[in-house]
Amino acid sequence: MFEASPINLKNLTRQKIFRFLLGSMTATLILPVALILGTLIVKGAPVISFDFLFTSPTNGMTAGGIFPALLGTILLVLVALLASVPLGVAAAIYLSEYAPDNWFTRAINLAIINLAGVPSIVHALFGLGAFVLFFRFGTSILAASLTLAVMTLPVVIVATRESLQAVPMAFREACWNMGATRWQTIRRIVLPNAVTGILTGVILEVSRTSGETAPIMFTGAVFFLPFLPQGVFDQTMALSLHLFVVSTQVPEMPEAVPYGVALVLIGMVLLMNSASIALRMYLRGKKKW
Amino acid sequence: MVGSNAVNEDRSLVKDGTEQSPVKLGVENLSIHYETGPALQNVSFDIRKNEIFGIIGPANAGKTSFLKAINRMDMFNPGMKIDGKITFDGTDISKVRNVYGLRSRIGVVFPLPVGLPLSVYDNVALAPRLAGLKNKAELNVIVERCLTRAALWDEVKDRLNSLGSMLSGGQQQRLTIARALSQDPELLMLDEFSIAVDPVTTMRIEDVLKELKNEITIILVTNLVQQARRLADRTAFFLEGQCVDVAVTEDLFTGEVSDQRTRDYVEGRFG
Secondary structure, three states: OOOOOHHHHHHHHHHHHHHHHHHHHHHHOHHHHHHHHHHHHHHHHHHOOHHHHHOOEEOOOOEEOOHHHHHHHHHHHHHHHHHHHHHHHHHHHHHHHHOOOOHHHHHHHHHHHHHHHOOHHHHHHHHHHHHHHHOOOOOOHHHHHHHHHHHHHHHHHHHHHHHHHOOOHHHHHHHHHOOOOHHHHHHHHHHHHHHHHHHHHHHHHHHHHHHOOHHHHOOOEOOOOOOOOOOOOOOEOOHHHHHHHHHHOOOOOOOHHHHHHHHHHHHHHHHHHHHHHHHHHHHHHOOOO | OOOHHHHHHHHHOOOOHHHHOOEEEEEEEEEEEEOOEEEEEEEEEEEEOOOEEEEEOOOOOOHHHHHHHHOOHHHHOOOOEEEEEEEEOOEEHHHOOOHHHHHHOEEEEOOOOOOOOOEHHHHHHHHHHHOOOOOHHHHHHHHHHHHHHOOOHHHHOOOOOOEHHHOOHHHHHHHHHHHHHHOOOOEEEEEOOOOOOOHHHHHHHHHHHHHHOOOOEEEEEEOOHHHHHHHOOEEEEEEOOEEEEEEEHHHHHOOOOOOHHHHHHHOOOOO
16 A cells, blocks of 8 residues: 555655765764874873872973972962853843944944954964063963963853843843833843853853963963962962973873873863753753743 | 813813823824834823723824833833823823833733743732832732732732743733732733633623722723723723724724724624
């Protein structure tokens, strides 16, 4: 009764071929991730130890640990967050909730898009000119973090604005009709329901910031420091730059060390990303409409 | 268009106090324009205190725009332009500085229920809280009173902390009505409130409205001609941005109004 006609058969065969082709292309996406992680784990895992994570490098960095670099990266990211999150969230709230649709708003939006497209090495030079020289912060954690903050600002703004705009307009209108001001509406209805998206955006920003090398190279991160930074006006070591140094700049470096450093760096990023995904899934389960 | 004054003079011979009560909302030569074109043109009538004022008419008649104008929602709609004059208790609302104070005296219920993503309790307590009320005991009283009036208390009293946006459609609409009542409004505007509500609940809400009429003024925009007939003291018929008729509701049905289009509409003979 349902015998396939020749044209049916042809369609079925084609369908099988294309499903296989598209599926196998998708599967190859896993390949680079698996190779990178696999190589790093196989070659880097043997050097990872408590001492590696929590002691300073010795013998011209060929021995000892990476603690100053690990601490430096954490400090750089934290200070960058302190600058970019308040600024970015505030700007996003203004753009999403207050700004009228005029040439000025459109100019700001254009600026944000362009800021996101600026190469990181250009940000580095900007940071050198603006923060290190003009504001006289010197090469310091503060200058490097502010450079990172400027670079990641668009990410924070876009993520925040999108999660604000995902809150249905009807909620705002219901509030306005009751006599609520815009700020009351934002404070009581819009922000509490957008906070998931904002947090996810912030965590993604962290994972991106922690891996950046160029912007901090000229502005605050150094190859080697014999002591830990004491404040935000000190220079610091950083994981990303340390990786570059141990991979290319130090003769007679044991082969496992760069892999170990890379593994710590990528482990940090993966940890943050997983936390972001877990948080999103947890909060989505509590979604309120 | 039949002037409302003429109608009132006719009725004052027959009817009780309702017609004589003071003007709550005066509308003079009101026109509303959007960027896409006019929504309402040159409408004038008075809405009196303690009456249910019905507005009937097909889609795009300008009914919802009319309600938005009363609540000064043009502030949030850059493309909306209001000409003419609306007075609230004699005050020209276009000259009101504190529009938030104006809006807090007007309760609005939308066609589709909007349960805010807060608990049932917080939904109803929101307006008093916006107005600065913090006393827990007073809030409790308001929440219970408003939910009871909206015929929802019995269904939600055991789960006041569950999310308002997770209630059924009909329950959410009653929650919206409770929220509007929590503002302690002088004017309640209902925009086709029964679209998402089952007939039994609709009847219960209609009973509530009849009771509320003793205390406040109600504007009832409805697609259901019979609902206007059941509830409204006077009714306006809007058509394509014009106010075709304003009359004592029963007169619209008994053919005592002049305009053929109104008679056709209430009798369901409309194209």
